[in-house]
Amino acid sequence: MTDKTGSRDARTHTAFEDRLELAAPSGARLNVYRQAAAAPARGIVHVNHGVAEHAARYGRFARALAAAGWHVYAHDHRGHGGTRAPDAPPGVFSLGGDGIGKVMADCAAVQDHARAAHGGLPVVMFGHSMGGLIAMNHALAHAERLAGVAVWNANLARGIAAHAARIVLGWERLRLGSDVPSRLLPRLTFAAWAKAAGDGRTPFDWLSHVEAEVDAYIADPLCGWDPSVGLWQAVFAMMRRGADVAGASARARALPFHLVGGGKDPATANGAAVRAQAERLRRAGFADVTVAIYPDGRHETLNDRVAGPATAHLLVWLDTHVRRDAAG
Numbered sequence: 001m002t003d004k005t006g007s008r009d010a011r012t013h014t015a016f017e018d019r020l021e022l023a024a025p026s027g028a029r030l031n032v033y034r035q036a037a038a039a040p041a042r043g044i045v046h047v048n049h050g051v052a053e054h055a056a057r058y059g060r061f062a063r064a065l066a067a068a069g070w071h072v073y074a075h076d077h078r079g080h081g082g083t084r085a086p087d088a089p090p091g092v093f094s095l096g097g098d099g100i101g102k103v104m105a106d107c108a109a110v111q112d113h114a115r116a117a118h119g120g121l122p123v124v125m126f127g128h129s130m131g132g133l134i135a136m137n138h139a140l141a142h143a144e145r146l147a148g149v150a151v152w153n154a155n156l157a158r159g160i161a162a163h164a165a166r167i168v169l170g171w172e173r174l175r176l177g178s179d180v181p182s183r184l185l186p187r188l189t190f191a192a193w194a195k196a197a198g199d200g201r202t203p204f205d206w207l208s209h210v211e212a213e214v215d216a217y218i219a220d221p222l223c224g225w226d227p228s229v230g231l232w233q234a235v236f237a238m239m240r241r242g243a244d245v246a247g248a249s250a251r252a253r254a255l256p257f258h259l260v261g262g263g264k265d266p267a268t269a270n271g272a273a274v275r276a277q278a279e280r281l282r283r284a285g286f287a288d289v290t291v292a293i294y295p296d297g298r299h300e301t302l303n304d305r306v307a308g309p310a311t312a313h314l315l316v317w318l319d320t321h322v323r324r325d326a327a328g
Contacts, residue, residue, distance in 0.1 A: 015059020017066075022075070024109040026102040031055070031082030032075040032110060035062040039069035043122040043147065043322060044114045047074035048107070048131030050153075051235060054081030054222045061302050061311065068315050071121070073114045077103055077134070079231060081222055091228045092179050099234045100137070107138055111145055122147030124322055128302065129153045129267065130235055136242035136277075143252035148322040150314060152260040153299055155273040156243040156280075162236060169233050178230035185232045189267070196266035197298070206266050206299055213303040243277065245284045256288040256321040257281060260310060262297025271297075290317055 016033035024030050033055050045065050049055050055074035062072040078088035078099065085094075085102075093099025111123050125146050127135030132154025139149045168184050176183070190203065199205035204214050204224065217223045227235075245252075261274030268274050271293040278291040292313060294306040301310050 015056060016062060016074070022109060022113055024106045026078075026085065026105045026109070028078055028083055028085035028088065028102070028106055030075045030106055030110065031084075032073060032113075033059070033062070034074075034114075035059075035066045035072040037069050037071045038066045041071055041118060041121060042069040042318070042324060043124060044071045044073065044111075044118060045124050045126050045318075046107070046111055046114065047072060048125065048127035048134045049074065049077065049080070050129030050131050051227055051231070052080075052223060052225050053217070053220075056081065057220075057223075058302070064311050065315070068318070070124075070318065071114065071118055073110055075106070075110050077131075078106065079228075089179075091181060091225060091231060093231050093234050095179055099230060100238060103134060103234075104138055104141065107134065108142065108145065122322060122324060124148040124150065124318065126150040127152065127154065129155075129299065130238075133235065133238035133242050137238050139255060139257075140242065140245065140248055140252050143249055143255055146255060148256045148258070148318070150258040150260070150317075151277070152301055153262065153265060153268060153274075154242075154277070155239065155268045156277045157239050157273055158243045162239055166233070166236050169229055169236065172229045173233065176229060178233070179228050181226035182229045182232050185229075186226050193266040193299070197264075208298050208300050208304040209296070210304060213300070217303075243280060245280050245286070248284060248286070253284065253286045254288075255286075256317075257286060257290065258314060258317045258321070259289065259291040260301055260314075261291075261293045262299060262301060262304070262306070263293055263295035265297060265299045267299045288321060290321070 017035045019033050022030040022032050047058050055076050058074050065072050076083040079092045087095045094102050125135040132151040136151050193206040194203045197206035259278050261268050261271035263271050281289045297306045
């Protein structure tokens with residue numbers, strides 16, 4: 001393995017069929033992985049990873065999707081993995097501000113490339129955790145690009161805890177600046193979730209019941225680092241914006257949504273945050289909302305004991321809810 005700013009471990013790199021470097025209009029050089037459909041292609045799934053991890057970890061998931069006829073693209077977001085941008089050192093979305101806008105522009109660049117490469121097939125946006133926030137925000141702003149949205153293990157919080165975290169981050173930004181690692185948020189998030197998991201074997205047991213998966217995460221130099229104050233602020237801004245669905249466009253309300261959570265995931269209040277978002281969507285007139293809470297699941301559904309049934313459920317949802325003629 002290499003340092004946190006360098007290349008990936010060879011074992012995770014080879015999990016995908018191919019990788020490419022894509023120049024995005026935002027100025028980033030995006031590190032993109034792709035897996036071609038092994039069966040007649042039904043569409044494209046664009047995978048968005050979580051905070052303090054990277055896209056190469058989704059190779060097993062990509063192969064399962066490809067076997068069912070879906071081309072898969074997954075890229076490292078700004079400040080993560082192998083993506084490079086002059087304004088986005090490790091742990092930072094953008095030194096100059098508007099990190100969310102640039103992240104969204106990068107997503108659009110990946111989708112445009114994928115669509116051009118595969119004859120305009122429909123695009124489904126999948127996101128885990130922070131990636132789920134990105135997918136939700138992108139769908140609300142650019143529904144015309146998508147044929148479906150899968151938001152897994154994402155906390156679109158609007159409560160007192162989220163408000164308190166935003167106050168803490170504002171204080172840290174005034175005192176420390178936006179582009180240094182937050183000192184307090186890791187205690188309120190990763191450390192608190194580790195305590196809630198109760199295992200005590202490692203600080204990251206809250207991710208999965210599978211010890212080998214937790215150990216692989218800890219051993220990976222591109223995982224588990226402390227995000228900057230500004231990146232955390234962007235995450236909480238996406239939480240707030242993604243929960244504000246009352247004024248969504250008719251096109252967004254017509255999209256199929258697939259929400260997944262874990263009943264033992266402290267990062268989503270044991271799935272309560274996922275259920276709350278599903279209820280918001282339904283109250284706002286979103287016509288096609290599927291929600292599944294796996295009672296024994298922790299935060300990384302795809303790396304936990306429930307990965308098999310959860311992936312199988314998603315494949316059924318893709319087959320039955322995503323129109324092949326949808327624009328995307």
